[in-house]
Amino acid sequence: MLASCLDSEAWARHKNGDHATAAARMEEAYAILGPGNDEIDEHMALIYDAAGMDEKAKPIYMDLLSHMESPLLRGNLARIVSDGGGSLAEIEAEISRRRAEGATEAPDFTLPTLASAEQVSLKDFRGRVVLLNFWHPT
Amino acid sequence: MEYPHLQEIYARRGGEDFVILSVETTNRPALAEKFVAEHAATFPVLVDDQRQMRSLFGLKGVPTNLLIDRQGKIVFRHLGFAPGNEKMFEAEIDFLLAKPEGSAKGASLS
Numbered sequence: 001m002l003a004s005c006l007d008s009e010a011w012a013r014h015k016n017g018d019h020a021t022a023a024a025r026m027e028e029a030y031a032i033l034g035p036g037n038d039e040i041d042e043h044m045a046l047i048y049d050a051a052g053m054d055e056k057a058k059p060i061y062m063d064l065l066s067h068m069e070s071p072l073l074r075g076n077l078a079r080i081v082s083d084g085g086g087s088l089a090e091i092e093a094e095i096s097r098r099r100a101e102g103a104t105e106a107p108d109f110t111l112p113t114l115a116s117a118e119q120v121s122l123k124d125f126r127g128r129v130v131l132l133n134f135w136h137p138t
Numbered sequence: 139m140e141y142p143h144l145q146e147i148y149a150r151r152g153g154e155d156f157v158i159l160s161v162e163t164t165n166r167p168a169l170a171e172k173f174v175a176e177h178a179a180t181f182p183v184l185v186d187d188q189r190q191m192r193s194l195f196g197l198k199g200v201p202t203n204l205l206i207d208r209q210g211k212i213v214f215r216h217l218g219f220a221p222g223n224e225k226m227f228e229a230e231i232d233f234l235l236a237k238p239e240g241s242a243k244g245a246s247l248s
């Protein structure tokens with residue numbers, strides 16, 4: 001709970017333009033939670049970025065983009081890399097490499113459709129991009 | 139709730155290159171049918187009649203959304219859904235669609 005309070009305060013300071021205090025609060029939250037929570041990681045990176053701490057923002061942007069896509073984060077990272085005179089192509093290759101490394105084979109399954117009880121297998125859709133959604137009715 | 143957004147994405151992009159498969163994980167077809175009808179979902183909805191998906195995919199909860207590339211690899215994985223996540227899904231779909239078949243190289247950063 002303490003960490004989420006720190007995160008909220010940091011985000012409010014950030015929105016008010018007090019980036020240095022925001023970064024300090026956010027670091028406290030980060031010290032408790034550690035990396036791995038997408039929302040917290042995103043806040044940390046955006047706050048570092050706004051505070052001009054590019055070298056600290058960059059690896060967090062990289063980590064996030066290794067397992068998710070975000071036009072905002074991608075754009076920010078591209079700006080930091082360009083400003084620092086770095087190579088966009090190298091960064092892009094690194095993200096693609098990490099994504100390929102983190103990708104795992106989807107296990108195949110066969111299930112009936114709700115509409116007709118016709119059987120559908122995941123492998124029937126090989127060659128297409130698939131958004132596989134798991135849910136339950138509330 | 140992600141269903142209205144999924145339907146929008148599917149209406150725009152569903153076809154030879156992209157599909158949405160939605161799995162109801164608790165095997166309650168009557169409730170599921172009502173829900174799917176309410177949201178006028180046109181993508182395939184499947185029923186986990188043996189309740190095997192949780193362990194097969196190591197699901198930590200629902201909703202979980204997985205983005206799978208053309209080679210059958212899970213590239214992006216998201217637990218939970220917050221407003222705005224649909225934009226992330228669309229960006230991820232674009233990334234995977236732009237990825238040439240049989241290559242790990244992705245879309246351009248800039």
